Amino acid sequence: MNKLFHMPAGVRRTALTDSGKFFLLAGLVVWLLTLGTQGMGYHWQWYRVPRYLFTTAGGVWKAGPLLQGLGTTLEISLLSLLCTLIIGLTAALFRLSDSFTARALARSYLELIRNTPLLIQIFFVYFVVSPVLDIGAFASAVLALSLFEGAYAAEILRAGIVSLHRGQWEAAHSLGLGVFDTYRDVILPQAVRRVLPPLAGQGISLIKDSSLVSTIAIYDLTMQGQKIVAETFLAFEIWFTVAAIYLVITFSLSFAVRALENRMNGLPIRGAGGIA
Amino acid sequence: MSTNERIIEARELTKTFSGGVVALDRFTLAVRRGEVVVIIGPSGSGKSTFLRCLNGLEEIDSGSIVIDGIPLDRHRKNRLLIRREVGMVFQSFNLFPHMTARENIDLAQIRVRKKTRTGAAETTMNLLAKVGITEKADRYPHELSGGQQQRVAIARALAMSPKVMLFDEATSALDPEMIGEVLDVMRTLAAEGMTMVIVTHEMGFAREAGDRIVFMESGRIVEEGDAERFFAFPREERTRAFLGQIL
Numbered sequence: 279m280n281k282l283f284h285m286p287a288g289v290r291r292t293a294l295t296d297s298g299k300f301f302l303l304a305g306l307v308v309w310l311l312t313l314g315t316q317g318m319g320y321h322w323q324w325y326r327v328p329r330y331l332f333t334t335a336g337g338v339w340k341a342g343p344l345l346q347g348l349g350t351t352l353e354i355s356l357l358s359l360l361c362t363l364i365i366g367l368t369a370a371l372f373r374l375s376d377s378f379t380a381r382a383l384a385r386s387y388l389e390l391i392r393n394t395p396l397l398i399q400i401f402f403v404y405f406v407v408s409p410v411l412d413i414g415a416f417a418s419a420v421l422a423l424s425l426f427e428g429a430y431a432a433e434i435l436r437a438g439i440v441s442l443h444r445g446q447w448e449a450a451h452s453l454g455l456g457v458f459d460t461y462r463d464v465i466l467p468q469a470v471r472r473v474l475p476p477l478a479g480q481g482i483s484l485i486k487d488s489s490l491v492s493t494i495a496i497y498d499l500t501m502q503g504q505k506i507v508a509e510t511f512l513a514f515e516i517w518f519t520v521a522a523i524y525l526v527i528t529f530s531l532s533f534a535v536r537a538l539e540n541r542m543n544g545l546p547i548r549g550a551g552g553i554a
Numbered sequence: 555m556s557t558n559e560r561i562i563e564a565r566e567l568t569k570t571f572s573g574g575v576v577a578l579d580r581f582t583l584a585v586r587r588g589e590v591v592v593i594i595g596p597s598g599s600g601k602s603t604f605l606r607c608l609n610g611l612e613e614i615d616s617g618s619i620v621i622d623g624i625p626l627d628r629h630r631k632n633r634l635l636i637r638r639e640v641g642m643v644f645q646s647f648n649l650f651p652h653m654t655a656r657e658n659i660d661l662a663q664i665r666v667r668k669k670t671r672t673g674a675a676e677t678t679m680n681l682l683a684k685v686g687i688t689e690k691a692d693r694y695p696h697e698l699s700g701g702q703q704q705r706v707a708i709a710r711a712l713a714m715s716p717k718v719m720l721f722d723e724a725t726s727a728l729d730p731e732m733i734g735e736v737l738d739v740m741r742t743l744a745a746e747g748m749t750m751v752i753v754t755h756e757m758g759f760a761r762e763a764g765d766r767i768v769f770m771e772s773g774r775i776v777e778e779g780d781a782e783r784f785f786a787f788p789r790e791e792r793t794r795a796f797l798g799q800i801l
């Protein structure tokens with residue numbers, strides 16, 4: 279018998295009933311939806327959707343507006359992710375620094391960002407900061423998103439750093455390592471591994487939050503969807519498709535991170551040095 | 555005793571913790587080059603605090619510390635200089651868990667002593683041989699026994715070629731059968747002329763490996779003296795009571 283299924287009977291049964299319940303519920307939702315749309319006389323026209331994903335005119339494969347939008351979304355997300363990590367790390371280190379000024383700076387940044395809505399921050403950067411810095415909509419979008427997600431990444435990283443045993447710092451100092459070397463070689467490699475799951479969650483939030491940049495005339499996935507709906511009135515089909523694309527991206531990301539995590543769990547990080 | 559013979563000079567150290575606990579109370583101690591000083595005393599008497607002050611892990615409130623001619627003051631540069639010359643071994647090993655034994659020992663050589671990887675590798679293998687665990691070079695700390703971990707930690711400190719080694723209860727976290735292997739390494743170091751300040755509860759080891767015993771309580775020295783004399787004829791009533799309890 280397959281080794282995979284050698285689990286206690288109790289576990290197997292709950293897993294089975296759970297997925298059963300899930301599919302029952304999903305089926306119910308679909309059924310209600312069909313019923314509802316029939317009631318309002320909505321005509322599903324799925325056959326009109328593919329051309330917005332891609333066209334194959336004359337045998338040449340070409341991305342449609344939705345996939346182009348996805349490209350923009352990924353581009354913005356990837357750039358922002360990079361900046362988020364840099365900003366987050368800087369803010370975390372500032373918060374933990376010995377310098378009062380650095381700590382105050384980090385605190386103000388974190389409080390400001392976490393207590394105002396992202397949409398307002400995007401508007402602020404686009405309408406106030408970007409004319410001053412003379413940057414375009416794309417750069418504004420990346421800046422606003424990174425500043426926002428960076429605040430959350432900072433708190434996650436800080437939590438990882440302070441969770442390490444004090445002895446790690448003391449061992450590094452007693453070897454004559456400076457603060458920079460200690461962070462780079464001793465503290466951060468351990469801290470980042472510990473907070474990888476929440477950090478990845480923040481990355482997924484970033485992709486979802488990036489849909490808000492459609493409000494400053496950036497043709498990302500959401501904006502393209504909006505445009506197509508306005509032209510074709512295929513509201514249900516297009517929004518379902520857009521949501522599905524986001525879902526595929528975020529799901530694959532979670533999956534990749536879980537795989538990475540499992541691989542890292544093979545490495546010693548939990549059984550910390552000595553009698554921590 | 556001429557001044558340059560004294561590699562550690564701690565004068566009138568005072569350290570009060572935030573809760574009002576006086577951990578060091580005008581504590582004065584000088585250690586000669588090559589001397590092995592063993593500090594004993596009841597729990598909370600300030601032994602760890604003294605060691606931690608010696609390499610700047612803890613800041614003193616007043617007094618002065620000079621190590622090999624370098625004053626341990628508020629200058630960051632001196633602090634780093636002193637930490638390079640003073641090795642420390644902790645009760646809880648404090649190995650870096652994400653690095654193998656070899657990498658633990660390589661790190662400071664490369665980062666602080668600016669050695670090349672090959673240069674560091676050679677020293678590291680020599681040190682691993684010295685502490686007797688060459689075959690564990692590529693093991694992670696969690697794959698090693700407590701005694702092996704502590705021996706890696708000693709090798710890691712030695713890799714900086716320190717002028718002084720501090721041991722804070724290096725064997726207290728170990729199972730009895732592993733204490734011996736760590737004490738053996740410490741004995742070898744003492745025999746090679748390393749200057750050592752050792753906090754321990756192993757009185758047999760203290761008597762045999764120590765040149766001088768310092769008994770402290772409440773942040774002060776109660777009695778100090780040559781190891782043989784100290785154990786054979788303790789002068790103070792308090793010392794006799796302590797030794798009576800522990801031996």
Ligand SMILES: Nc1ncnc2c1ncn2[C@@H]1O[C@H](COP(=O)(O)OP(=O)(O)OP(=O)(O)O)[C@@H](O)[C@H]1O
Binds near residue numbers: 572576599604
């Ligand atoms: N970080 C700290 N904050 C407050 N009090 C402290 C701190 N570190 C040590 N103390 C106190 O200072 C005193 C001396 O502590 P220390 O650790 O030096 O004692 P010790 O002689 O090493 O004891 P032990 O044998 O238990 O290790 C104790 O009363 C202790 O509670």
Ligand SMILES: [Mg+2]
Binds near residue numbers: 602603722723
């Ligand atoms: Mg102690």
